[in-house]
Amino acid sequence: MSEALHVEVKGLTVTARNAAGEVFPIVSGIDFALKRGEVLALIGESGSGKTTIALTLLGHARPGATIAGGSIRVGEHDLTRLDRAALAQLRGNRIAYIAQSAASAFNPSRTIMDQVIEPALIHDLMPRAQAEAKAVELFRALALPFPDTIGARYPHQLSGGQLQRLMAAMALITDPELVILDEPTTALDVTTQIEVLRAFKAVVLERGATAIYVSHDLAVVAQMADQIVVLSQGRIREAGAAAQILHAPADDYTKTLMAAARPAIRPAPEKIALPAAPLLEIRGMTAGYGKIGKDGRPRIPVLRDINLTIERGATLGVIGESGSGKSTIARVIAGLLPPASGQVLLDGEALPPGLQGRSRDQFRRVQLVFQNADTALNPAHSVGRILARPLAFYHGLKGNAARMRVLELLDLIRLPATLIDRPIGGLSGGQKQRINLARALAADPQLILCDEVTSALDTVVGAAILELMAELRRELGITTMFISHDISTVRAICDDILVLYSGTMVETGPRTAFGVAPFHPYTDLLIGSVPEMRAGWLEESHAGAAPPPIGEISDHPDLCRFLPRCAARVDGLCNTTPPPRRPLTKGSQILCHHGDESLCPL
Amino acid sequence: MMASAFQRAKALPVSGKVGLALVIFWLAVAVFGPMLAPYPVGAFVAYDVFDGQSAKHWLGSDYLGRDVLSRLLSGARYTVGLAAAAALLASTTGTALALTAAVGGAKVDEPLSRFMDMLISIPSKIFSLVLVAAFGSSLGLLLLIAAFTYVPGNYRIARALAVNLAQMDYVQVARARGEGRFHIAIAEILPNMIHPLLADFGLRFVFIVLLLSGLSFLGLGVQPPDADLGSLVRENISGLGEGALAILAPAVAIATLTVGVNLLIDAIGFSGKGKGR
Numbered sequence: 094m095s096e097a098l099h100v101e102v103k104g105l106t107v108t109a110r111n112a113a114g115e116v117f118p119i120v121s122g123i124d125f126a127l128k129r130g131e132v133l134a135l136i137g138e139s140g141s142g143k144t145t146i147a148l149t150l151l152g153h154a155r156p157g158a159t160i161a162g163g164s165i166r167v168g169e170h171d172l173t174r175l176d177r178a179a180l181a182q183l184r185g186n187r188i189a190y191i192a193q194s195a196a197s198a199f200n201p202s203r204t205i206m207d208q209v210i211e212p213a214l215i216h217d218l219m220p221r222a223q224a225e226a227k228a229v230e231l232f233r234a235l236a237l238p239f240p241d242t243i244g245a246r247y248p249h250q251l252s253g254g255q256l257q258r259l260m261a262a263m264a265l266i267t268d269p270e271l272v273i274l275d276e277p278t279t280a281l282d283v284t285t286q287i288e289v290l291r292a293f294k295a296v297v298l299e300r301g302a303t304a305i306y307v308s309h310d311l312a313v314v315a316q317m318a319d320q321i322v323v324l325s326q327g328r329i330r331e332a333g334a335a336a337q338i339l340h341a342p343a344d345d346y347t348k349t350l351m352a353a354a355r356p357a358i359r360p361a362p363e364k365i366a367l368p369a370a371p372l373l374e375i376r377g378m379t380a381g382y383g384k385i386g387k388d389g390r391p392r393i394p395v396l397r398d399i400n401l402t403i404e405r406g407a408t409l410g411v412i413g414e415s416g417s418g419k420s421t422i423a424r425v426i427a428g429l430l431p432p433a434s435g436q437v438l439l440d441g442e443a444l445p446p447g448l449q450g451r452s453r454d455q456f457r458r459v460q461l462v463f464q465n466a467d468t469a470l471n472p473a474h475s476v477g478r479i480l481a482r483p484l485a486f487y488h489g490l491k492g493n494a495a496r497m498r499v500l501e502l503l504d505l506i507r508l509p510a511t512l513i514d515r516p517i518g519g520l521s522g523g524q525k526q527r528i529n530l531a532r533a534l535a536a537d538p539q540l541i542l543c544d545e546v547t548s549a550l551d552t553v554v555g556a557a558i559l560e561l562m563a564e565l566r567r568e569l570g571i572t573t574m575f576i577s578h579d580i581s582t583v584r585a586i587c588d589d590i591l592v593l594y595s596g597t598m599v600e601t602g603p604r605t606a607f608g609v610a611p612f613h614p615y616t617d618l619l620i621g622s623v624p625e626m627r628a629g630w631l632e633e634s635h636a637g638a639a640p641p642p643i644g645e646i647s648d649h650p651d652l653c654r655f656l657p658r659c660a661a662r663v664d665g666l667c668n669t670t671p672p673p674r675r676p677l678t679k680g681s682q683i684l685c686h687h688g689d690e691s692l693c694p695l
Numbered sequence: 696m697m698a699s700a701f702q703r704a705k706a707l708p709v710s711g712k713v714g715l716a717l718v719i720f721w722l723a724v725a726v727f728g729p730m731l732a733p734y735p736v737g738a739f740v741a742y743d744v745f746d747g748q749s750a751k752h753w754l755g756s757d758y759l760g761r762d763v764l765s766r767l768l769s770g771a772r773y774t775v776g777l778a779a780a781a782a783l784l785a786s787t788t789g790t791a792l793a794l795t796a797a798v799g800g801a802k803v804d805e806p807l808s809r810f811m812d813m814l815i816s817i818p819s820k821i822f823s824l825v826l827v828a829a830f831g832s833s834l835g836l837l838l839l840i841a842a843f844t845y846v847p848g849n850y851r852i853a854r855a856l857a858v859n860l861a862q863m864d865y866v867q868v869a870r871a872r873g874e875g876r877f878h879i880a881i882a883e884i885l886p887n888m889i890h891p892l893l894a895d896f897g898l899r900f901v902f903i904v905l906l907l908s909g910l911s912f913l914g915l916g917v918q919p920p921d922a923d924l925g926s927l928v929r930e931n932i933s934g935l936g937e938g939a940l941a942i943l944a945p946a947v948a949i950a951t952l953t954v955g956v957n958l959l960i961d962a963i964g965f966s967g968k969g970k971g972r
Binding site: 427428429448451453456457459460461463465468469470471472473474482483486532536 | 863864865867868870871872873874882883886887
């Protein structure tokens with residue numbers, strides 16, 4: 094056993110018991126080792142056992158699972174031989190854990206400071222005053238706003254990215270020798286992710302802690318890791334130095350992962366001779382929640398002045414971060430939320446604003462596919478029943494004819510016909526998403542609104558769904574509105590792109606316009622925040638740089654929404670005058686005071 | 696159908712099997728009891744009151760010297776039948792109103808919910824006393840009283856479930872598909888609340904057994920010479936000091952019936968959940 098190695102895992106096997114009482118391994122034969130101060134990444138899809146392995150480094154196995162074999166050495170301790178009391182001494186003290194969802198890991202009824210210093214107090218490491226001083230120091234190092242007073246706040250007063258960094262502060266308060274980060278940025282927007290990654294890298298690495306980074310995202314891992322272990326179905330597929338895995342992967346599975354992470358640009362299908370009217374047109378639409386005021390705006394506006402058109406057979410990508418109102422556009426088109434003002438035209442004729450007054454045929458022509466197939470499919474129904482309902486409802490198909498059509502649909506989405514009588518609960522995430530898509534297809538629609546259909550899926554499964562959608566589009570000529578937060582996916586499959594920020598359209602244009610600078614400052618931030626699959630990107634990226642100082646912001650309601658975060662804002666202009674909508678020579682339209690020349694230096 | 700019911704019964708946990716056995720036993724007693732009774736219900740057959748167990752009278756005799764076993768076998772019918780019918784009536788009415796409120800929006804929900812709040816504030820025993828005093832006791836009236844008393848409780852639980860389910864994505868999908876409210880309530884929402892509702896049904900059933908027994912205890916329930924399990928307890932109350940079988944037997948009967956129903960309902964809810972996820 095070499096002393097230089099800080100963490101050493103040998104022949105680790107974790108088993109669980111299934112419903113029938115049989116013992117089966119979740120992970121087996123796991124070996125890896127890392128030196129003090131190194132970062133090791135565990136990469137894999139959901140179900141690959143990466144979190145299970147990460148938890149064993151705390152000497153923990155989830156209820157129902159047991160560490161059945163192998164050794165886990167951290168420093169001088171073999172975790173498999175320690176009893177509960179000894180493990181409790183190590184956890185949260187020498188070994189710290191940062192979980193995926195900070196929002197649910199904090200207790201909502203206690204202040205941030207109380208929770209951040211708790212590990213230090215539990216392990217009696219320092220008096221309260223000293224712990225608080227140290228926490229403030231960590232808040233500063235993690236680039237949190239108002240480091241001196243942020244501790245007095247409660248979790249609901251902070252954003253997801255801030256909570257994630259505060260959780261890192263909680264983990265680091267005891268100066269642990271090993272930090273385990275379990276998908277710490279997966280739930281965050283890209284623009285937030287880059288800030289959190291920077292903070293993590295600075296703090297974890299500069300303190301010389303050894304770290305295990307669990308993630309499904311190779312590009313994120315490329316920024317952090319010295320070593321990468323690729324897992325699939327509880328076994329190691331490939332392990333080695335980060336540079337080797339990223340640039341010269343040897344294993345086929347690793348190659349699949351790499352390919353899925355970078356969606357290939359698909360050529361747009363040949364345009365059919367266009368009829369005069371576009372399929373969908375939205376004119377001057379404003380929508381939101383609450384009472385509509387005298388000025389025609391709802392009390393809580395979500396979308397402001399949306400204008401868009403989708404040509405027949407085309408795909409429009411709508412992109413923005415969470416809370417930008419992108420799902421609301423789909424809800425308005427589907428009639429679930431009547432707009433406060435403006436019109437939605439399908440095939441040149443105005444759709445009634447809400448669900449009331451729409452004809453069954455109008456319902457049929459627009460189909461909405463929700464993001465989360467787990468909640469979008471009724472768990473009480475079988476696959477066949479879910480697909481048969483739109484057939485009966487729109488087309489009056491019953492009995493054998495309906496069953497034949499359901500089988501056809503299953504074939505179309507590449508699922509075996511045997512699934513037809515299966516309850517929804519027994520399907521995998523990817524299968525459910527296919528059913529979700531097939532239900533929309535069953536209506537024989539003209540327009541499909543896809544709301545983040547691949548976001549909840551693993552990259553490989555998500556890539557397969559995108560592949561399927563491209564195929565369906567080619568075969569059936571369906572018009573699609575594709576809502577996503579992932580600009581690389583949108584750039585790969587959409588003909589036109591609309592960038593939404595806080596309910597306003599900040600840039601619109603054909604796909605080609607999104608491959609070349611200049612961009613609207615927000616688009617620039619979005620594109621610049623997508624991690625690239627190489628080491629050193631994080632240091633080079635200028636995305637998320639601090640905006641220049643500006644004077645007081647006037648209370649004009651139509652000022653640029655991006656102003657508080659914009660790196661190109663101009664004092665005396667942006668904070669007093671609403672921005673104009675202006676065309677760029679590359680073919681897109683932006684909502685900004687800047688034009689071609691002044692944006693170029695970005 | 697039979698085979699699958701049998702399969703399901705086999706998959707129940709032990710407590711569920713005990714519950715199922717008790718429920719089947721009491722249903723059988725309710726249906727066949729009067730035929731099996733060795734003596735007529737109102738006949739004075741023993742020379743002693745509060746007799747102990749004997750070969751002639753398996754459960755002894757009551758305060759008038761009637762055969763306790765016969766009275767128990769005949770009385771179970773009233774308790775089981777009335778309670779089941781009333782619980783069913785209360786649950787279907789409450790759930791139907793709850794679904795109406797959930798898909799009807801605030802305009803339907805608010806008045807209906809406030810009305811139910813008003814009903815829930817009426818003490819059930821006093822309400823029953825007033826009605827029985829006004830109309831005289833009859834089986835139909837008892838059924839209505841019991842059902843009416845427990846509609847608001849079931850409504851509240853069902854509405855809480857339904858309002859949550861109405862926000863689910865699959866309901867939104869159905870709305871965006873243009874489905875009517877009836878379809879959404881029956882096909883999309885109801886199947887997902889059936890297990891908690893079954894548990895609630897079990898609870899209501901037990902409450903109703905206790906309410907009817909309580910009314911009978913006050914002399915307002917099933918009228919002599921017929922008697923439900925509650926009346927049997929009441930009329931033999933003077934035997935309590937002697938620990939007579941005449942009062943123990945019906946009390947144990949009420950206990951096993953209510954416990955059995957609850958064990959079964961809990962087990963069904965549990966295995967149903969395991970299957971659904």
